[in-house]
């Protein structure tokens with residue numbers, strides 16, 4: 001999960017927002033508020049605020065609390081109060097002590113990006129796509145499932161030549177009530193046509209034995225922005241297209 005940093009040390013976010021990366025506190029304008037100490041009533045007294053995000057002043061364990069508070073404040077105050085318009089873009093604040101190679105810090109910035117989407121639907125769509133991209137990149141080109149002659153490591157020696165992209169289906173007639181069917185979303189090229197996040201998060205015993213497992217609580221974007229029941233759906237709505245999953249998240 002990456003954001004582009006240009007030569008002027010800025011990080012472009014979506015929706016015209018951007019952050020400036022600075023090295024010393026004295027480069028930061030007076031109007032900044034430490035993201036760790038944001039207070040709703042203090043913000044209401046100010047006409048405009050800029051955020052200062054000093055990665056040396058808080059750690060990974062505090063990310064969720066800080067981001068949830070920022071999301072709450074962003075929803076409650078008028079949309080022009082956070083950030084300063086500069087030409088066609090909006091400066092959201094400053095980042096200090098930034099390590100561009102830190103996955104945790106970059107995930108925190110992605111979560112800031114998510115907060116400043118205009119609608120909940122847009123936010124969910126962004127989070128969904130960002131996490132799917134991350135999971136796709138994690139697997140890309142590694143053949144972690146050890147596919148050989150269309151059989152993966154877990155299903156070796158069985159009749160399955162489509163990995164775990166098949167499931168039991170109930171049928172109304174015949175001696176047996178259930179039969180194995182290939183998932184309707186599997187394309188001819190053996191790719192997923194549904195962009196199902198639940199399937200992408202799934203790891204079987206074979207992968208778990210290799211130490212590959214994805215827990216929702218470890219994926220910041222999923223952990224911060226969804227409630228427990230939504231997380232349940234994200235985990236268990238396998239064989240389901242993206243649109244249906246997002247729809248379920250919106251009404252849950």
Ligand code: SF4
Pocket residue numbers: 144145146152153154155162163164165202203204205206207
């Ligand atoms: S996740 Fe497991 S069952 Fe599914 S394709 Fe990979 S190895 Fe096979």
Ligand code: SF4
Pocket residue numbers: 164165166183184185186187191192193194195196199200238239240241
């Ligand atoms: S929805 Fe799930 S089971 Fe169906 S093709 Fe996509 S990854 Fe495979």
